[in-house]
Amino acid sequence: MAVTIVIPTPLRQFTGGSSEIEVNAATAGDALLELTTTHSELRKHLYNEQNNLRNFINVYVGDEDIRHLDGPSTPVKDGETIMIVPSIAGGSTGAGTLLSPTEDASSAVNADESLFAGGTGDADRSVRALLSNEEIARYSRHLILPEVGLEGQKKLKQARVLTIGTGGLGSPLGLYLAAAGVGTLGIVDFDVVDESNLQRQIIHGTKDVGRAKIASAKDRLLDINPNTNIEAFETRLTSENALELFREFDVIVDGTDNFPTRYLVNDASVLTGKPNVYGSIFRFEGQASVFWAEKGACYRCLYPEPPPPGLVPSCAEGGVLGVLPGIVGTIQANEVIKVILGAEGILLNRLLLFDAWKMTFRQLKLRKDPNCPLCGENPTIKELIDYEEFCGLKATVEEKPEIEEITATDLKTLFESGEDFQLIDVREPHEYDIARIPGAKLIPLGEVVNRICEIEKGKTTVMQCKGGVRSAKAIGYLKDAGFEGRLINLKGGIGAWSTDVDPSVARY
Numbered sequence: 001m002a003v004t005i006v007i008p009t010p011l012r013q014f015t016g017g018s019s020e021i022e023v024n025a026a027t028a029g030d031a032l033l034e035l036t037t038t039h040s041e042l043r044k045h046l047y048n049e050q051n052n053l054r055n056f057i058n059v060y061v062g063d064e065d066i067r068h069l070d071g072p073s074t075p076v077k078d079g080e081t082i083m084i085v086p087s088i089a090g091g092s093t094g095a096g097t098l099l100s101p102t103e104d105a106s107s108a109v110n111a112d113e114s115l116f117a118g119g120t121g122d123a124d125r126s127v128r129a130l131l132s133n134e135e136i137a138r139y140s141r142h143l144i145l146p147e148v149g150l151e152g153q154k155k156l157k158q159a160r161v162l163t164i165g166t167g168g169l170g171s172p173l174g175l176y177l178a179a180a181g182v183g184t185l186g187i188v189d190f191d192v193v194d195e196s197n198l199q200r201q202i203i204h205g206t207k208d209v210g211r212a213k214i215a216s217a218k219d220r221l222l223d224i225n226p227n228t229n230i231e232a233f234e235t236r237l238t239s240e241n242a243l244e245l246f247r248e249f250d251v252i253v254d255g256t257d258n259f260p261t262r263y264l265v266n267d268a269s270v271l272t273g274k275p276n277v278y279g280s281i282f283r284f285e286g287q288a289s290v291f292w293a294e295k296g297a298c299y300r301c302l303y304p305e306p307p308p309p310g311l312v313p314s315c316a317e318g319g320v321l322g323v324l325p326g327i328v329g330t331i332q333a334n335e336v337i338k339v340i341l342g343a344e345g346i347l348l349n350r351l352l353l354f355d356a357w358k359m360t361f362r363q364l365k366l367r368k369d370p371n372c373p374l375c376g377e378n379p380t381i382k383e384l385i386d387y388e389e390f391c392g393l394k395a396t397v398e399e400k401p402e403i404e405e406i407t408a409t410d411l412k413t414l415f416e417s418g419e420d421f422q423l424i425d426v427r428e429p430h431e432y433d434i435a436r437i438p439g440a441k442l443i444p445l446g447e448v449v450n451r452i453c454e455i456e457k458g459k460t461t462v463m464q465c466k467g468g469v470r471s472a473k474a475i476g477y478l479k480d481a482g483f484e485g486r487l488i489n490l491k492g493g494i495g496a497w498s499t500d501v502d503p504s505v506a507r508y
């Protein structure tokens, strides 16, 4: 049987860039076996040492997860499509971006405003549910929709929605939820607006560069709808503050960009019984779903474990089409509104996959896993855990010293010393076109092992990329492949070179 295997973006580096590969096989397992025979690098990313599919990789035949069919023995028909769907986070994978909380978020919660406090809280809720004439005019296009109407608009006004992150996903989310008349919007972020955010984080403007994201977002949201009550938490979401914060809200929206926070958002949502409206993005691909343990699957039912650090590149490394978070975030806003209205057709137990480049939407079935450690029949996770450890980030930090490093300034000294060394740039050719360090030889990360003979063993080799993550990975690949020469990683990559040595080299 000729079947097509759809390769997700993060794994295309191991298939020579191909997004679809045709193989001949009778079962899903055989198809994957043939795929990993012709593309051997893929094997260790799909299977563990016991030859089982890894937990962060899901395989679908048609729209069904093979775990719910016959596993690898699931038969495939001629012309059928097999999809490999790994988890994606969107943003940073490095522990270096994990900052400590700047304040205890719980202290910023006004207990009197809580919808769940009972007593006066409930009275507040009904008073705030009354719509003024100004609001009736503002929401008229909603009010004349029978599916929303006055009752629905009051529900929106009563609702308390917490958005984690005010970045690519959080921008359209916040804008549309404020415009729609959601009464209280909680926003959690600890970041500062950077020029490189403006390509997609449309809640912030050029004038906001350097400001705290929550301050910039709050100004913009109040400009759209002054009736919105904004509760801004300038903090990092942590295992210490998440439960207390989530209890104060009705719906949680996951606009995060890294795996530790995704699992934290999922677990805290399940433990507090809140729906978690999920979205994630990478390059041209997006995912969206509504995880709600009381009604169906949670994120852990879909992906019990995160991918190892570094396998799925961050948007800072891999790039992202600016409009993609706009589309995925808007889908999340749509689902938040439907959850509040109690609408039918919520994206429950379904994973929506969007490919902006091919302009395709696919929908895959999700099922609650009875063995889910969090929301299954015999849960073992009953409280929040250390998510950086769970995602393997702490181990990465400890392993780091094994790689020899050089700073940009010391690299300049090395150039000036006249020592005969080689500088290998493992970025992609289109990045090399934007900016380069003079004398660097380009060998993209995906080709490093195959082109190992082009790297001279007898010379010192400095490996370099944009920020130092990919080049460290390249050093690991070369060592695994048996390369015996001296390999040194340029700390901070070409970015550090631009900042510390030669400002005429463009930063991107």
Ligand SMILES: [Zn+2]
Binding pocket: 297, 298, 299, 300, 301, 302, 368, 369, 372, 373, 374, 375, 376
């Ligand atoms: Zn679950």
